[in-house]
Amino acid sequence: MSEIINYYDKIAAEYNSDRFANSYGKFIDRQERKILDKLLPNKDELVLDLACGSGRLLNYAVYGVDGSQEMIKIAKEKYPDKEIFHSDAEKLLFENNSLDAIISFHFFMHLDKVRIKKILEECSRVLKPGGSMIFDIPAARRRKLISYNKSGWHGNLALSKADTVDLNTDFVIKRSFGLLLFPIHRIPKKMRLLFNSLDYFLANSLLKKYSSYHVYEMIKK
Ligand SMILES: C[S@@+](CC[C@H](N)C(=O)[O-])C[C@H]1O[C@@H](n2cnc3c(N)ncnc32)[C@H](O)[C@@H]1O
Incomplete structure (x- = not known):
């Protein structure tokens, strides 16, 4: 089992409360949902x-896939009616050209470009032509600006738009969004959510290139 899966198996029970119940996690979750509400308005899509x-x-999806059995166990308790599969992201159990969209959050940043390219080949196989691939990735320019020191696989990768275009020629980038422009950890915890809309607005203004993360919507040709 990979180091990453092993890690998520061990922290599965606390993952959601540790990462997304605090003011930082709520902040990013709210912005991600704003983007997904925009990109996935049609509830009938696969x-x-x-x-x-x-x-x-998972409220945005019909299917889930994850490599960690322990994470899946919790997902299934939350969503007993969804089809959630245990598999590696490189080998999906779906037919060719069968899905309308794939979302993938807080995942690619753990990997390297070679692995992401393989996963995108698999995503391209299962997406219908015209289907969308929606994912987040730390922004290379922001990391340079703050002289980010990478350590280990957790925050392994950041990409520029040009790097993202290079990942797979089956896709074209339709649009991108910025996330987290303010250094949120410097804003007092009680005040953070008050800044959410302003931060989202600025992260999607001319300052987008300086946001901490970008969310890409790529369309399969
Ligand atoms: C940071 S969590 C993100 C979970 C969820 N997308 C979210 O945003 O809350 C990363 C997830 O990637 C899964 N993962 C890591 N490597 C994987 C792989 N090769 N195939 C499938 N899932 C994998 C882990 O098990 C973990 O559940």
Whole structure:
């Protein structure tokens, strides 16, 4: 089993409360949902949440896939009616050209480009032509700006738009969004959510290139 899966198996029970019940986690969750509400308005579409974890964003999907049995156990308790599969992201159990969209959050940042390219090949196989691949990734420019020191696989990768275009030629980038422009950890905890809309607005203004994360919507040709 990979180090990453092993890690998520061990922290599965606390993952959602540790990461998303605090003011920082709520902040990012709210902005991600704003983007997903915009990108996935049609509730009838066949959407897969890839690396769905314990199901934080599974309300947007019909299917979930994750490599951690323990994360899946919790996701299934939350969403007993959804089809959630245990598999590696590189080998999906779906037919060719069968899905309308794939979302994948807080996942690609753990990987390297070679692995992401393989996963995107698999996503391209299962998406219908015109289907969308929606994912987040730390922004290379922001990391340079703050002289981010990478340590270990957790925050392994950041990409520029040009790097993202290079990942797979089956896709074209339709649009991108910025997330987290303010250094949120410097804002007092009680005040943070008050800044959410302003931060979202600025992260999607001319300052987008300086946001901490970008969410890409890529369309399969
Ligand atoms: C940070 S969690 C993200 C969970 C969820 N997408 C979210 O945003 O809350 C990363 C997830 O990726 C899963 N994962 C890691 N490597 C994987 C792989 N090769 N195939 C499928 N899932 C994998 C982990 O088990 C973990 O649940």
